[in-house]
Amino acid sequence: MSHDSLLFNIHDLVLVLAASQYVMLAILLLVTRRKGDISVCLLAAMLLITAVQELDTLFIWSNTLRQAVLNWHPNLLFLGSFSYWLQGPLLYGFVASVLYKQRPIRKRYLLHLLPALIAGVLLISHYYVLPRADKIAAMADLAFMWTPLMTHFMTVWHLSVLAYGGASLWLLWHYRRQLLERYANVEVSERRWLLWVVLGFMFIALWKLTVHLLGERVGEGLSNILGIASHYMAFIFVNALVFISIRYTHLFGGLGAEPTGGEPEPYKPEQVTRVSEYMHTDKPYLSADISLELLAKRLSLPERTLSRILNQHFGKNFFEFINSYRVEQTKHLLKEPDKQHWTMLQILAESGFTSKSTFNAIFKKQVGKTPSQYRKEQGL
Template sequence: MNGLHHDSLLFNVHDLALLMAAGQYLLLAALLFSTRRPGDKSVYLLVAILVVSAVQAVDTLLIWSEPLRRALLSWDANALFVGSFSYWLQGPLLFGYVASVLYRDYRWRWNVCLHLLPALLVGALLVRHYYSLPSEAKVTAMWDQSFLWTPLMTHFITGWHLSVIGYGAASVWLIARYRRQLLEQYANVEVSERGWLLWVVWGFMLLSGWKLSVHLVGNRIGDDWSNLLGIASHYLALIFVTSLAFVSIRYTHLFAGLTAVGGAETAAFTAEQVERVRTFMERERPYLADDISLELLARRLSLPERTLSRILNHHFKMNFFEFINRYRIEEAKRLLCNPQKSDLTIMDVLAESGFSSKSTFNTIFKKQVGQTPSQYRKAMQRDR
């Protein structure tokens, strides 16, 4: 609900940008729905977000395009604000989408209905303060948009944007927690594989933040600047949905997801179990397998996953990612120091050490050793 322009044309170029954004949201939603994988709940949530965003774009166009608004008022004043419920669904849908992508056992629970209360409350308030008015009063209230500047609508618009930003912040926190859990279960983790999901979340947050800023300062900076900043929102929405098309097509099927972790770990461990872990790592060298995980290692050790995780966290003071890759770095150092292995390239070394990513190998090696693998090899050659 922003972007002031009062052209006499039915559509101007700025309106077309908003229409194109709405069209792209719907086309992307149709594409994702038609190519969804069986049982992939996250696709349905993303499709819902895209449809809601398209409804918002059309709603914005009908309210702020003067020719369209007045034509609609002449036809049926009740047609305005029909998309108002969608504004309060965007944040909860975004959070649900992120959770369903990250956790394969994500389930809707009864308390999800609580997230719908703001939409129901706004709908009730609009019925009372707008839809219950006589037709002439509705036309008067929206002919020159005076209804939009009432305290009710001001709080409504502010609250909607804060809702998206708040749910977006919760989604960022969820992604950060997921990464911590990922490091507890896997040894090969690529941070870049989660960048696309952060981009989706931050995109919605930044777009809402921009619109909120325009809404809050619009009456203080004059019509010209208010119009300009509001119109910029249309183009930002178009740019964002275009980037979403690329991101969704390329990355949305990357994640297999984790199983959601329950409450705090309470599994105790014994000195014998600690020694079993240490001995097994030295003799069997499971870290050389690039697909090693907490589940696989626990199975080979005949230990519950939670017990093994607790041993790593509380005895060795490391998560699974750090624990496995510390052994891998020692193996890489041994290979780099061995004159008989001097013909191995850095790629050979990282592969034989159990790494699957050069960027991960270089980052961890430099963090632990203080040098890059190439620098370390040269230093060892000089010392011989």
């Protein structure tokens, strides 16, 4: 994946620009972050080590720069290699800290640093302890990069990013399930932008892994093109991150800790009756900000008990339970003759919904037709 012989060709400049933007975005996030915001710190750290990786790639694969570094100080090569193994853990830690604002940092998390330490020891024993002349000989024609050590090093690194990315996706899936158990308007608390951040890092890692595994099998020319394409992907991705950080970092709030206290006591028929009567008389579902926590307080019930009543007695999670009442309220409004001049936005707002897409999807799922179709069938 060697670059052209010019000191900085256009492909190298793209790599330098991407690294510069990663650094500038990290600094911007740190300067503007709220006090104690661990999410921003983790994202900034991830951006900084990604910048180090981009520069490390430039120094190794650019023939002219590599020769210059070898002549000046060969130990400067691979100085960023330790950071490769931090990208996955930092990505997972960032996702977890955004989703769960009260998630504690435990000492056992330090075990995620072990691969970086092992990689450092291996590089010291196989490269840094060599005499200067041997280092130059090993890297002058990139022979060291094709040794079993470095081949496995690069393969496992990319796989680790994909593994942590997969764990982050699972965390996002689990988080959404919790939202459905605790909120009625999940679009307010969803972190869909976070999904694209994870997928972006995973896609670039997968691309680089594919290029690495194909290697000489596809010929030097095609291999170089595929490798250079990853630089442009990094450049596009960091610009997307700039947009995301500007638009969404104010959402780094996260979900509070899950209700604790062990296994809840079995609920009583009186508690079920209390829930049903309150829903019909006070109509809390008309409030857009209703949540499991808020409803439990109003009913003087533990959150876990209320959650169990909804799941076991009514057979619904909180999201389904609240929105079933909202659908009934919508049907009632659509049948009212004096509401025929109301727009669908007015109808959904008066029913407790906050999103038109969620409103249409839930109504069609429960009724089998869209709100507009339902209104037409009323013949009013």
